Amino acid sequence: MFRAYFNAPRRRRRAVVLMSLICTIVVGAILLQPSNPLPLESRYQKWSLEGEPLANWSGPWACVEDQTTGLLWEVKTDAENIRHGDWTYSWYSNTASRGIPNQGDCYFERDRCDTEDLIRRANKERWCGLDGWRLPSSKELMSLLNFSVKPGRPKITVEFFPHTQKANYWTADFNARLTGVYAQFTVGAMALSFGDGRQSALPYQSAEFVRLVNSNQPK
Known part of the structure; x- marks a missing residue:
């Protein structure tokens, strides 16, 4: 030959x-190519704020279930309330005794703008009929990345996750060592950017975006 x-x-x-x-x-x-065992129209299921399933062409919807992972995700809005997609939060956990409270930028609450307060309010309001809302792990949040989007759009399926910013979103992973310009703060939490799909360690007091997740399912 x-x-x-x-x-x-x-x-x-x-x-x-x-x-x-x-x-x-x-x-x-x-x-x-990313391994998505289900097409988008089958992978995602919309849910109403009351926890009722919705057809994928209908709305408004408050949560999205990813049927490949079994996770339920909050959906941001442009309404002037706790679920507004423009609000930012500092990373804070009273349970873990880590973080910096009230360093974000959210207009619905003058006294608290941090991840713990957002989680507390989400569980109190029982978004989509559920409590148990929390910050996602880095691995969980990365499961939403979609690199097949059109240039200039957030790297997520915006048809199901509107009002997503091309910026950093907090994860539950903390005590991450900081380097470079953030080295003076020693440690912080991990964040994932839906602008470029990269992870980075940021100081707890940074004002970043949040997308909460729930391991439970609406009844």
């Missing part, structure tokens, strides 16, 4: 090399 290749005309050898290169690129691209 090798003798036949080297005895072939130069033009034919170039064609063989080019075809092999194209095949390698195509196979590589397929292998690098």
Whole structure:
């Protein structure tokens, strides 16, 4: 086989090399595609604020169930309330005795703008009929990344998750060592950007966005 290749005309050898290169690129691209076992219209299920299932073409909706992970996610709005997509929060957990309270920017509450207060309010209001709302782990939040979106859009399926910012969202992972310009603060919490899909450790007092998650399901 090798003798036949080297005895072939130069033009034919170039064609063989080019075809092999194209095949390698195509196979590589397929292998690098995200593993989504369900199409988007089957993967996500909308839920009302009261915990009722909704058709995917209807609305408004307050939560989205990811049927590949079993997780229920809050959905942001543009209404002037606790679920507004523009509000930011500092990372704070009284249970873990970590973080900095009330360093975010949310207009619904003048005295508290931190992740613990948002979680407390979400559970008190029983979004989608549930308590048990919490910050997602880095792995959980990364499961929402969608790198197939159009350029300039947040790297998430905005048809189900509107009002998502191309910015950092807090995760539950804390005690992360800070480096560079943040080194003076020593440790902080991990955040994931839906702008570029990257994770980074940020100081607890940073005002960042939040998307809460729930491991339970509406009845």
